[in-house]
Amino acid sequence: MFKDESSYSVNPAGELLADWTAEAMVVANNAPVLARVEQYMARLSLNDTQRLWIRGEVVAQLRGADMEGEALYARAFASLHMALATLTDGDELDARLDLSLKLPVGETHDGKSCRWLQRQMAPAIARSSMASRPLNRSWGAALLRLATQSLLDRRAITANRRVLPGEA
Amino acid sequence: MGHSGARPWEAIGRYRRYWLSAFIILPACSAGLMLAQVLADRLPLWLEIPTLLIFALLFAWISAGFWTALVGFALLMRGRTDTAPGSPELRLAEPRPQSRVAIVMPIYNEEVERVAAGLQATYKSLQQAGALAHFEFFLLSDTRDPAIWLREELVWSALCQSLDAFGRIHYRRRPINNKAKSGNVADFCRRWGKDYEYMVVLDADSVMNGETLYRMLEMMEGNPQVGIIQTQPVAVNRETLYARLQQFAQHLYGPIFSAGLRFWQLGDGHYIGHNAILRTTPFTQYCALPVLPGRAPLGGPLLSHDFVEAALMAKNGWEVWFVPSLPGSYEEVPPTLIDDLKRDRRWAQGNLQHLRLLAGEGLRSAHRFLFINGAMSFLAAPLWGIFLILGALGSLHWTNTASGGSITPFDRGWLADPMPFWLFGVTAVLLLSPKFMAVLWVVRQRGQKDHFGGLFRLLASMFFESIFSILMAPIRMAFHSQFVIQTLMGRGVHWGGQVRGDQETSWADALRYFGWCSALGLSLAALLYPLLGAWHFAWLVPILGGLTAAVPLAAWTSRPALGRWARRHRLFVIPEEVHVPQELQALSMDSVAYLPHIEGDPFIQVVVDPRFNAIHTALQRNRTGAWPRAANLCHKALEQGPQELNNRERNILLSDRNSMLALHRAIWSTTDRARLAAWGLQSDDQELADVQIIGGK
Numbered sequence: 122m123f124k125d126e127s128s129y130s131v132n133p134a135g136e137l138l139a140d141w142t143a144e145a146m147v148v149a150n151n152a153p154v155l156a157r158v159e160q161y162m163a164r165l166s167l168n169d170t171q172r173l174w175i176r177g178e179v180v181a182q183l184r185g186a187d188m189e190g191e192a193l194y195a196r197a198f199a200s201l202h203m204a205l206a207t208l209t210d211g212d213e214l215d216a217r218l219d220l221s222l223k224l225p226v227g228e229t230h231d232g233k234s235c236r237w238l239q240r241q242m243a244p245a246i247a248r249s250s251m252a253s254r255p256l257n258r259s260w261g262a263a264l265l266r267l268a269t270q271s272l273l274d275r276r277a278i279t280a281n282r283r284v285l286p287g288e289a
Numbered sequence: 290m291g292h293s294g295a296r297p298w299e300a301i302g303r304y305r306r307y308w309l310s311a312f313i314i315l316p317a318c319s320a321g322l323m324l325a326q327v328l329a330d331r332l333p334l335w336l337e338i339p340t341l342l343i344f345a346l347l348f349a350w351i352s353a354g355f356w357t358a359l360v361g362f363a364l365l366m367r368g369r370t371d372t373a374p375g376s377p378e379l380r381l382a383e384p385r386p387q388s389r390v391a392i393v394m395p396i397y398n399e400e401v402e403r404v405a406a407g408l409q410a411t412y413k414s415l416q417q418a419g420a421l422a423h424f425e426f427f428l429l430s431d432t433r434d435p436a437i438w439l440r441e442e443l444v445w446s447a448l449c450q451s452l453d454a455f456g457r458i459h460y461r462r463r464p465i466n467n468k469a470k471s472g473n474v475a476d477f478c479r480r481w482g483k484d485y486e487y488m489v490v491l492d493a494d495s496v497m498n499g500e501t502l503y504r505m506l507e508m509m510e511g512n513p514q515v516g517i518i519q520t521q522p523v524a525v526n527r528e529t530l531y532a533r534l535q536q537f538a539q540h541l542y543g544p545i546f547s548a549g550l551r552f553w554q555l556g557d558g559h560y561i562g563h564n565a566i567l568r569t570t571p572f573t574q575y576c577a578l579p580v581l582p583g584r585a586p587l588g589g590p591l592l593s594h595d596f597v598e599a600a601l602m603a604k605n606g607w608e609v610w611f612v613p614s615l616p617g618s619y620e621e622v623p624p625t626l627i628d629d630l631k632r633d634r635r636w637a638q639g640n641l642q643h644l645r646l647l648a649g650e651g652l653r654s655a656h657r658f659l660f661i662n663g664a665m666s667f668l669a670a671p672l673w674g675i676f677l678i679l680g681a682l683g684s685l686h687w688t689n690t691a692s693g694g695s696i697t698p699f700d701r702g703w704l705a706d707p708m709p710f711w712l713f714g715v716t717a718v719l720l721l722s723p724k725f726m727a728v729l730w731v732v733r734q735r736g737q738k739d740h741f742g743g744l745f746r747l748l749a750s751m752f753f754e755s756i757f758s759i760l761m762a763p764i765r766m767a768f769h770s771q772f773v774i775q776t777l778m779g780r781g782v783h784w785g786g787q788v789r790g791d792q793e794t795s796w797a798d799a800l801r802y803f804g805w806c807s808a809l810g811l812s813l814a815a816l817l818y819p820l821l822g823a824w825h826f827a828w829l830v831p832i833l834g835g836l837t838a839a840v841p842l843a844a845w846t847s848r849p850a851l852g853r854w855a856r857r858h859r860l861f862v863i864p865e866e867v868h869v870p871q872e873l874q875a876l877s878m879d880s881v882a883y884l885p886h887i888e889g890d891p892f893i894q895v896v897v898d899p900r901f902n903a904i905h906t907a908l909q910r911n912r913t914g915a916w917p918r919a920a921n922l923c924h925k926a927l928e929q930g931p932q933e934l935n936n937r938e939r940n941i942l943l944s945d946r947n948s949m950l951a952l953h954r955a956i957w958s959t960t961d962r963a964r965l966a967a968w969g970l971q972s973d974d975q976e977l978a979d980v981q982i983i984g985g986k
Contacts, residue, residue, distance in 0.1 A: 217903035235907035253577035263648035
């Protein structure tokens with residue numbers, strides 16, 4: 122569950138939280154992974170609260186993870202994307218898209234920003250046919266037409282005229 | 290269909306065209322007879338007859354231009370544009386609320402920022418005119434280069450975001466671009482044409498004023514018999530000397546020619562493929578282009594679609610009007626002679642193809658004439674070349690027979706016969722008088738000459754432009770002749786993107802393209818001078834001089850610095866530079882500075898950057914059919930790096946949503962330094978150091 126800043130409380134007594142040491146260990150042991158995660162998040166327009174919350178989610182997922190190398194990175198990024206998806210209560214791609222388009226994350230288009238963007242790009246298709254019509258290009262036929270229409274009947278008009286609304 | 294009542298302008302148009310035909314044919318015949326008198330008994334028949342025929346044809350060709358300019362001049366001097374009954378300007382109607390216009394902009398490997406700036410300028414102008422509710426924009430891309438495609442997508446989304454125009458500016462990229470631009474527009478008509486009663490077709494460099502667009506819509510609404518309304522786009526914005534000369538000429542001489550053209554054409558007007566409004570339903574129904582039998586260049590798909598579309602529209606009873614009085618329609622001209630000739634190469638092939646449609650059943654005679662006129666724009670060049678060769682042969686024959694084979698440097702015998710001077714004078718009047726008419730018209734309008742830099746600068750600009758045109762004419766003749774011969778010999782041209790920026794021509798390129806022209810000019814001069822003598826040779830100096838100067842002319846006129854120098858000295862100034870219209874001010878590159886700047890390879894950026902990746906991926910579909918191939922390519926990209934993928938492979942990956950997501954995740958999860966570097970990401974050590982430095986600060 123994502124929390125905004127109003128949900129965070131302070132610890133006036135300054136007591137050590139039980140999980141604090143364990144979390145510090147995770148951060149210390151996975152510094153390169155977290156640095157990569159930070160680098161990734163820096164490219165998104167996250168606010169501080171969102172960034173801290175996602176980071177916390179990633180750290181939580183790394184706690185106790187018994188893996189290294191690419192598997193560890195993959196885990197970290199999987200949890201990062203899961204956290205992003207939680208922001209929109211949907212898909213991480215929708216969340217990234219909202220952030221890219223500077224839209225309130227998860228609050229517009231029912232969280233389906235990808236589908237919305239596709240519709241903006243290309244409206245619904247209303248198909249119509251457009252096929253070329255046969256055109257008689259024969260010179261012989263043209264000369265015959267010239268002789269019969271233009272010379273014999275001088276009143277003839279070669280083009281067909283469209284009937285306008287209101288005309289018989 | 291089938292109703293055959295005459296339209297009010299038809300009888301007027303027929304009457305005017307009879308007069309035009311008489312004005313063209315009679316003087317051409319008279320000039321031919323005059324020349325026949327000069328040549329009679331001096332040349333053998335085999336030389337005389339072809340010389341006379343070609344002369345009469347070329348004379349008719351230039352006199353058509355002269356009469357058009359003269360009529361246009363007379364109309365403009367009377368202070369009114371032609372408004373024959375039935376003109377669309379006479380009947381405007383307020384657009385119905387449901388009238389929708391699609392402004393379509395077909396693009397192909399264009400400079401994306403320039404396209405965006407033009408579209409934004411038109412959009413804002415429409416917004417300012419309060420007419421945006423009727424209009425939607427469609428960027429129709431045929432781009433094959435994935436780097437440009439990605440830029441187009443990102444720029445589209447940024448543009449929509451900045452203008453709050455999601456749902457009003459659309460983007461479509463065709464996966465297969467058959468039939469080039471006409472196919473792209475046809476693709477739009479098939480998909481969305483039903484939803485839009487009208488469409489305005491723009492070029493990638495077109496800009497239009499919002500009020501003009503609204504006026505065009507009003508004309509269409511008020512004239513349900515009109516299928517196409519074409520504006521006269523004016524050339525603006527270029528900096529090279531070559532382009533500035535073209536801009537100046539078009540601004541100064543264009544209006545009188547346009548007014549004259551409109552006078553002859555009326556409702557049988559032409560369509561130039563952009564900056565025009567079209568009625569979508571008849572366009573979809575009747576204007577799909579025929580494919581000519583046989584192979585390219587003279588067969589196959591039509592390369593120049595616009596004239597044919599107008600002819601098909603008119604054939605089916607719809608009127609096509611050219612309305613030059615509509616202001617606020619802009620385009621850009623090719624920046625250099627090389628780019629101009631490249632465009633001419635395509636047009637030459639397209640216009641020669643039109644000759645195969647001449648006998649098409651039901652086409653209106655005005656459109657058949659437009660086909661001939663278009664083809665003659667290029668056929669005139671080889672005809673002129675042949676005429677010059679015949680003239681040189683005639684002179685040689687004459688010199689030899691008159692002086693018994695001995696050549697005198699200045700044969701004064703010519704001066705005795707005034708007829709050649711008369712013919713030369715008449716030809717010069719036909720060619721040059723439209724320039725003076727245009728100046729006279731500008732001077733007569735209050736304040737207008739200041740828009741061309743003042744009277745003195747206007748005259749100086751006209752003088753230099755005329756010299757330039759005279760020198761350019763033989764170069765064009767040489768190239769156009771080459772284009773015609775190439776086309777007739779079956780050598781086609783490929784569809785390519787156009788150069789839109791002010792790129793100057795290097796001396797090496799000038800030599801490569803025009804070296805043969807200069808060599809030809811020099812060789813002919815060296816060959817002909819001793820044979821013809823000074824007097825006969827003097828007549829050929831403008832032609833041989835132009836050919837010889839081809840290399841330096843091409844190189845120098847391509848310099849933007851020279852163009853800017855001319856502008857500083859108020860030479861070749863156009864009104865749009867004195868009072869810059871708002872929509873052109875909005876074209877500056879600063880206006881699109883907010884667009885995403887992609888450094889390096891856009892493919893890498895779209896795979897790696899989470900924002901760019903989100904926008905691009907969101908717009909793709911899952912192509913399950915392509916997944917096995919795409920999966921292999923994903924592995925190749927990861928193992929060998931993006932540089933090893935060719936454009937085709939990149940296109941496959943970019944078109945598949947799954948591949949884009951998989952690659953994005955895999956790259957961010959990799960630990961291999963070399964791979965990270967190949968995708969433009971820092972290794973972990975560097976990342977950590979950076980994080981620590983930032984933390985320390």
